[in-house]
Amino acid sequence: xxxxxxxxxxxxxxxxxxxxxxxxxxxxxxxxxxxxxxxxxxxxxxxxxxxxxxxxxxxxxxxxxxxxxxxxxxxxxxxxxxxxxxxxxxxxxxxxxxxxxxxxxxxxxxxxxxxxxxxxxxxxxxxxxxxxxxxxxxxxxxxxxxxxxxxxxxxxxxxxxxxxxxxxxxxxxxxxxxxxxxxxxxxxxxxxxxxxxxx
Amino acid sequence: xxxxxxxxxxxxxxxxxxxxxxxxxxxxxxxxxxxxxxxxxxxxxxxxxxxxxxxxxxxxxxxxxxxxxxxxxxxxxxxxxxxxxxxxxxxxxxxxxxxxxxxxxxxxxxxxxxxxxxxxxxxxxxxxxxxxxxxxxxxxxxxxxxxxxxxxxxxxxxxxxxxxxxxxxxxxxxxxxxxxxxxxxxxxxxxxxx
Amino acid sequence: xxxxxxxxxxxxxxxxxxxxxxxxxxxxxxxxxxxxxxxxxxxxxxxxxxxxxxxxxxxxxxxxxxxxxxxxxxxxxxxxxxxxxxxxxxxxxxxxxxxxxxxxxxxxxxxxxxxxxxxxxxxxxxxxxxxxxxxxxxxxxxxxxxxxxxxxxxxxxxxxxxxxxxxxxxxxxxxxxxxxxxxxxxxxxxxxxxxxxxxxxxxx
Numbered sequence: 001x002x003x004x005x006x007x008x009x010x011x012x013x014x015x016x017x018x019x020x021x022x023x024x025x026x027x028x029x030x031x032x033x034x035x036x037x038x039x040x041x042x043x044x045x046x047x048x049x050x051x052x053x054x055x056x057x058x059x060x061x062x063x064x065x066x067x068x069x070x071x072x073x074x075x076x077x078x079x080x081x082x083x084x085x086x087x088x089x090x091x092x093x094x095x096x097x098x099x100x101x102x103x104x105x106x107x108x109x110x111x112x113x114x115x116x117x118x119x120x121x122x123x124x125x126x127x128x129x130x131x132x133x134x135x136x137x138x139x140x141x142x143x144x145x146x147x148x149x150x151x152x153x154x155x156x157x158x159x160x161x162x163x164x165x166x167x168x169x170x171x172x173x174x175x176x177x178x179x180x181x182x183x184x185x186x187x188x189x190x191x192x193x194x195x196x197x198x199x
Numbered sequence: 200x201x202x203x204x205x206x207x208x209x210x211x212x213x214x215x216x217x218x219x220x221x222x223x224x225x226x227x228x229x230x231x232x233x234x235x236x237x238x239x240x241x242x243x244x245x246x247x248x249x250x251x252x253x254x255x256x257x258x259x260x261x262x263x264x265x266x267x268x269x270x271x272x273x274x275x276x277x278x279x280x281x282x283x284x285x286x287x288x289x290x291x292x293x294x295x296x297x298x299x300x301x302x303x304x305x306x307x308x309x310x311x312x313x314x315x316x317x318x319x320x321x322x323x324x325x326x327x328x329x330x331x332x333x334x335x336x337x338x339x340x341x342x343x344x345x346x347x348x349x350x351x352x353x354x355x356x357x358x359x360x361x362x363x364x365x366x367x368x369x370x371x372x373x374x375x376x377x378x379x380x381x382x383x384x385x386x387x388x389x390x391x392x393x
Numbered sequence: 394x395x396x397x398x399x400x401x402x403x404x405x406x407x408x409x410x411x412x413x414x415x416x417x418x419x420x421x422x423x424x425x426x427x428x429x430x431x432x433x434x435x436x437x438x439x440x441x442x443x444x445x446x447x448x449x450x451x452x453x454x455x456x457x458x459x460x461x462x463x464x465x466x467x468x469x470x471x472x473x474x475x476x477x478x479x480x481x482x483x484x485x486x487x488x489x490x491x492x493x494x495x496x497x498x499x500x501x502x503x504x505x506x507x508x509x510x511x512x513x514x515x516x517x518x519x520x521x522x523x524x525x526x527x528x529x530x531x532x533x534x535x536x537x538x539x540x541x542x543x544x545x546x547x548x549x550x551x552x553x554x555x556x557x558x559x560x561x562x563x564x565x566x567x568x569x570x571x572x573x574x575x576x577x578x579x580x581x582x583x584x585x586x587x588x589x590x591x592x593x594x595x596x597x
Binding site: 071125126127128196 | 414418422483484485490
Binding site for chain 2: 397398399402403406407410411414417418421422425428429432433436510514515516517
C-alpha cells in the first residue's frame with residue numbers, strides 16, 4: 001500500500017517536471033519528436049534509479065558516519081558523472097542495441113538536474129505517504145526514484161505528442177518555437193494540478 | 200573600454216541567458232514565486248558563475264583536454280558548496296526558501312555553458328566581466344518573472360501588498376511559472392527581435 | 394588553448410584540482426561551522442521563544458522516541474519546577490510534511506504554536522503560517538477537543554483547507570499527548586507516589 005502511494009504520488013501528484021521543475025532543459029530540448037523523447041525518458045529512468053540507489057548508500061555509509069553531509073552536492077555530482085560514464089561503457093560492451101538507442105542521450109544526463117535533484121531530495125527531505133512524515137528507507141527510495149522517472153517519461157512523451165501537432169500549426173511569429181511550447185506545458189501543468197491532494 | 204562594456208551588456212539583451220539562450224530553466228521556473236526569491240536565486244547563481252569563470256579561465260591552459268569537463272565540474276561543485284555553507288551561516292532564511300535549487304546550481308547549464316563557450320578561451324578579466332554580465336542578465340530575468348508572478352498571484356510587489364485578499368493562485372503554483380515565462384518570451388521576441 | 398592529454402598530466406591535473414578544492418572546502422567548513430551552528434541555535438531559540446511564556450531557563454533539545462515528535466525543550470521556572478514545554482512535531486499535510494513548534498503548559502493547555510516548515514498550497518493551506526489569523530489565534534490558550542469542527546472537535550479549520558487544518562491539529566495533539574505523558578511522571582515524582590503502584594493499577 002505504502003509503495004502504491006509512493007508511485008502514484010511521484011508520477012502524478014508531484015510530477016517531477018510539471019510540479020517540481022526538475023529536468024526542464026532536456027524536457028524542452030529533446031521533446032520535439034516522440035522517438036527521441038521516449039529514448040531520453042528510458043535513459044533518464046535507468047540513470048535516476050541507479051544513481052539514487054548508489055548515492056543513497058554513499059550518503060548512509062560514508063557521508064553521515066563521518067559527519068561529511070556538507071559534501072553531498074560535490075560527492076553526488078561526481079558519483080553521477082562517473083556512473084553515467086560507466087553505464088555508457090558497459091552498455092557499449094554488453095548491449096550494442098540498447099547503446100544505439102540510449103547512447104546519444106547519456107552524456108546529456110550528467111547535467112540533467114532531475115538526477116541530482118532526486119538523489120538529494122531522497123536523502124534530505126522527509127516524505128509523507130499516508131499521513132506520517134518520515135525519511136525514506138532504501139526500498140522506498142528506489143521505488144520513489146523509479147516512479148519519479150516514470151513520471152518524467154510520462155510528461156515527456158505526452159508533451160512530445162503535443163509538440164508534434166503544434167509544429168504542423170500556424171502560430172503567430174513571436175510565439176513560434178519555445179514560447180508556445182512553454183504555454184502548452186503550462187496548460188498541462190494546470191491539468192496535473194488536479195491530481196494534488198489525492199495522496 | 201566600449202568593448203569591455205559590451206561584454207557586460209550583451210548578457211542583458213543579446214545573449215540573455217533566460218530569454219535568448221534558454222538555459223537554466225529549472226531555477227527560473229521553480230524559484231520565481233515572488234520577486235524577492237527570483238532576485239536572491241539570481242544573485243546566488245551569479246556568485247558561482249563569476250568565481251567559476253575566473254578560476255576556469257586561469258586553469259584552462261594547463262588542463263589536459265580529455266579531463267576538462269570533470270575538472271570544471273569539480274571547480275563548480277566546490278564553489279556551490281562554499282556558497283551553501285556561507286548561506287547556511289549568514290542567510291539561513293534565504294537558504295531555506297531556495298532549498299534544493301542552491302545545490303542544483305552545480306548542474307545549471309549556464310555555468311558549465313559559459314565555462315565551455317567563454318571562460319576557457321578568454322582572459323581572466325574578460326571572463327569575470329562575462330560572469331557579471333550573464334549573471335546580471337539571469338538575475339534581471341528571474342526578478343522580472345518573479346515580479347509578474349507575484350503581482351498576478353499574490354497582488355504584491357516585493358512583499359508589499361496592493362490589493363487585499365489573494366491573487367490568482369495558479370500563478371504562484373507550477374502552471375503559472377510556465378505560462379508567465381512563455382508570454383514574457385513572446386514579449387521579449389516582439390521587442391528585441393524587431 | 395588546452396594542453397595535450399597524456400595519462401600522467403591527466404592524473405596530475407585531476408589530483409591537483411581535487412586537492413586544492415578539498416583545501417578550499419575544508420577551510421570554508423571550518424570558518425563557517427560556528428556561524429552555522431549559531432544560526433541554527435538562534436533559529437531554534439527564536440521559535441521556542443515565540444510559543445512559550447516569557448523567559449525562564451530553557452533546557453537543551455531532548456529527543457523522545459515517539460512517532461511524529463522530532464524533539465522537545467523543557468522550560469523551568471525560578472523555583473526549579475517545570476513551567477512549560479516546547480515540542481517540535483511533524484505530520485503529513487496536503488503538500489508534504491508540516492513541522493510545528495508547539496508550546497504546551499504542564500496542564501495540557503496549548504500556549505501558542507508556530508510553523509517551522511511546510512509545503513502547503515500558497516493561498517490555501519499555506520495560510521496556516523499567517524500570524525494573527527483566526528486559525529492561529531484560536532490556539533493561544535487552547536484547551537479542548539483537539540479536532541477540527543468537521544470531525545466534532547473545537548478547532549475552526551482554514552476555509553477550503555481542511556486537510557492542512559487536520560494535519561496542524563494532529564501535530565498539536567501529538568505535542569499535547571507527549572506532555573500529558575510527562576505530567577503524569579512529574580506529579581508522581583513530586584507527590585512521592587510509588588510508580589509501581591501506578592503500573593499495577595494499569596495492569597489491573
